[in-house]
Amino acid sequence: MRPIIFTSVVLAGLVLGTAAFAEPGTLLKADSLRAKPFGDAEVIGTLKAKDKVDITARKGAWANVQIPAGKSGWIRVLNIRTGSGKSGDSGVGAIASLFKTGSSGNTVSTGVKGLSEEQLTNAEPNPEEAKRLSKYKNTDADARNFAKQAKLSAQQVDYLPANGGSE
Amino acid sequence: MKRILTSIVMISSLGATGAALAFNLNDALNKLNDPDTQKALGIGKKMLESAKEISEPQEIDIGDGIASNLLGAAPLVRDDALQKYVNRIGLWLALQTERPNLPWRFGVTDDADVNAFGTPGGTILITRGLYEKFRNESELAGVLAHEIAHIVQKHQLKAIKSALGREWQADIAVAVAEKKGNSDAKKSLKAYTAGTELFARGLDKGDEYEADRMGVVIAARAGYNPFGLVGSLQTLDAVNASDGAVALMFKTHPAPAKRLEMLTAAMGTQMDQFGDSGKEPARLYVLKK
Numbered sequence: 001m002r003p004i005i006f007t008s009v010v011l012a013g014l015v016l017g018t019a020a021f022a023e024p025g026t027l028l029k030a031d032s033l034r035a036k037p038f039g040d041a042e043v044i045g046t047l048k049a050k051d052k053v054d055i056t057a058r059k060g061a062w063a064n065v066q067i068p069a070g071k072s073g074w075i076r077v078l079n080i081r082t083g084s085g086k087s088g089d090s091g092v093g094a095i096a097s098l099f100k101t102g103s104s105g106n107t108v109s110t111g112v113k114g115l116s117e118e119q120l121t122n123a124e125p126n127p128e129e130a131k132r133l134s135k136y137k138n139t140d141a142d143a144r145n146f147a148k149q150a151k152l153s154a155q156q157v158d159y160l161p162a163n164g165g166s167e
Numbered sequence: 168m169k170r171i172l173t174s175i176v177m178i179s180s181l182g183a184t185g186a187a188l189a190f191n192l193n194d195a196l197n198k199l200n201d202p203d204t205q206k207a208l209g210i211g212k213k214m215l216e217s218a219k220e221i222s223e224p225q226e227i228d229i230g231d232g233i234a235s236n237l238l239g240a241a242p243l244v245r246d247d248a249l250q251k252y253v254n255r256i257g258l259w260l261a262l263q264t265e266r267p268n269l270p271w272r273f274g275v276t277d278d279a280d281v282n283a284f285g286t287p288g289g290t291i292l293i294t295r296g297l298y299e300k301f302r303n304e305s306e307l308a309g310v311l312a313h314e315i316a317h318i319v320q321k322h323q324l325k326a327i328k329s330a331l332g333r334e335w336q337a338d339i340a341v342a343v344a345e346k347k348g349n350s351d352a353k354k355s356l357k358a359y360t361a362g363t364e365l366f367a368r369g370l371d372k373g374d375e376y377e378a379d380r381m382g383v384v385i386a387a388r389a390g391y392n393p394f395g396l397v398g399s400l401q402t403l404d405a406v407n408a409s410d411g412a413v414a415l416m417f418k419t420h421p422a423p424a425k426r427l428e429m430l431t432a433a434m435g436t437q438m439d440q441f442g443d444s445g446k447e448p449a450r451l452y453v454l455k456k
Contacts, residue, residue: 023401023405024405025401038443039436039439058302058394058398059442060392060394060439060441060442060443060445061394061436061438061439061442061443062442077394077397077398077401078397078427078430078431078434080401081404081424081427082401082402082404082405083404083405083423083424084407115240115241115278115280115282115294115415116414116415117367117415117418119240119241120237120240120363120364120366120367120415121363121364121367123236123237123239123240123363124236124239125232125235125236125238125239125359126235126236126238126239126242127235129235129238129239129242129243130231130234130235130238132243133234133238133243133250133272133274133290134272136247136250136251136254136272136273136274137254137270137271137272138251138254138255138258140258140262140267142255142258143254143255143256143258143259143262144259144262146255146256146259147255147259147389147390150304150446150448150450151390151446151448152259152389152390152391152446152448153390154262154263154388154389154390155387155388155390156388157384157387157388157441158384159380159381159384160380160381160383160384160433160434160437160438161433162376162377162380162429162433163432163433163435
C-alpha cells in the first residue's frame with residue numbers, strides 16, 4: 001500500500017508543480033492585452049469576455065497571461081475568474097462534502113486529517129499548545145526589523161468604503 | 168446589566184447633566200464622545216469603552232479560551248522557524264492597525280484543511296493546508312491582514328455576544344468574579360465554547376466583505392502588494408468545492424468568486440498604485456516535508 005501512496009503523492013506533486021506555472025483563468029469582461037503591467041502600456045491585443053487564458057505570472061494589480069493563440073501580455077488580475085464559473089455559490093457542493101469528511105478523511109498525502117465541523121465543536125482545550133503558541137510571540141522591534149530586511153516600509157492608506165456589488 | 172448600572176452611576180456622579188445622562192445611556196455616550204465634554208468631565212476614552220462593551224482584558228481572555236480549544240482540535244506545526252516567521256509578519260501587519268497593542272499571536276496548525284481563524288484579542292491561526300497554497304509572502308500577508316481586520320473590528324466578539332444572547336452578561340460576570348477570586352480551577356466560560364462553535368457557523372457575510380476590504384489596505388499600509396489577498400482568493404476559487412479540505416471554509420464564508428466581486432467593486436483602480444510600489448519579498452518560508 002505504502003509505495004502506491006508514495007508514488008501518487010509524487011505524481012500529484014509533479015502535476016501541481018506544472019499547474020503553478022500556468023493557471024487557467026477566464027476573462028470576466030473584454031479587456032486590452034498590454035505589453036507591460038501598467039494601465040498606459042502599449043496595447044498588443046484585445047480579449048473578449050469568457051476568453052480562456054493561462055496565468056503565468058502576477059505583478060501587483062496585473063497578471064501575465066498567455067492566450068491560446070500563443071500571444072502573451074498583461075491584463076488586470078481582478079478581471080480574471082480562476083474558478084469554474086459554473087455558479088457563483090459553492091454552497092451545495094460544500095455542504096454535500098461535509099457528510100463525506102467524517103469517515104473518509106480529506107487527503108492521503110499529508111497524513112493529517114482535516115478539521116471537520118464536528119471536531120471543532122467537540123474540541124477540548126489544549127493549554128500546553130496555547131503556551132507553545134505564546135512562546136513565539138515576538139516584540140514590535142523584531143517585527144519592524146524583519147520588515148526592514150525586506151525593504152517593507154509603512155505608509156498611510158485609508159480604508160476602502162463598501163461600494164457596489166450586489167449582495 | 169450590573170456593569171451598565173455601575174457606569175451610569177459613575178457617569179451621574181461626575182456631575183454634569185447627571186439626570187439626563189442616567190435616563191438614556193446611548194444619548195449619554197454620544198454626548199460623552201464629544202471631546203469638549205470629555206475634557207470638561209475629565210473622562211478618558213477607556214472608561215467610555217468599558218461602559219459600551221467588555222474590557223480589553225476580558226476580550227483577550229475569551230480569545231485565549233477559544234484559541235486553546237482550536238489548538239485542541241489541531242496542534243501547531245512543529246517547526247519553530249515557520250512559527251517565528253508568521254509571527255514576525257503578522258505583528259508587522261497588526262502594527263499598522265488601530266489596535267497595535269493587543270497581544271498578537273500567530274500560528275500555523277497541523278491541519279490539512281484550508282482555513283484561517285482569528286479569535287478576539289489577537290490570536291490568529293492558519294492551517295497548513297492553506298499555508299501550502301501561498302504563492303508568495305504578500306498572499307500570506309493578505310490572509311493574515313484579513314483575520315487581523317476581523318479582530319480590529321471585533322467581528323467575532325459581536326457574533327459570540329449575539330450567539331449567547333442574555334447569557335452573555337452572566338458569563339462575563341463569572342469571568343470578572345474569577346479574576347478577582349484568583350481561583351486556580353478556572354471555570355470554562357460559555358463564551359469559549361460559543362466562540363469555538365462560531366468557526367463552524369461563520370461570521371456575518373458583511374463582516375467577511377469588510378475584512379477583505381480592510382485586509383488589502385492593511386497589507387498596503389505594511390508596504391506589501393495589496394493584491395496578495397486577491398491571489399489567495401483566486402486560489403480558493405480554483406479549488407473544487409467538493410474537495411473536503413475546503414468544506415468548512417466554504418460553508419462559513421461567502422463563495423470566493425463573490426468575495427472577489429465585492430472586493431473588485433470596492434477597490435476599483437485606486438489600489439493599483441500600491442500594487443506597483445508594493446513589495447513581494449521573495450522569502451516565503453517553505454514548509455519542511
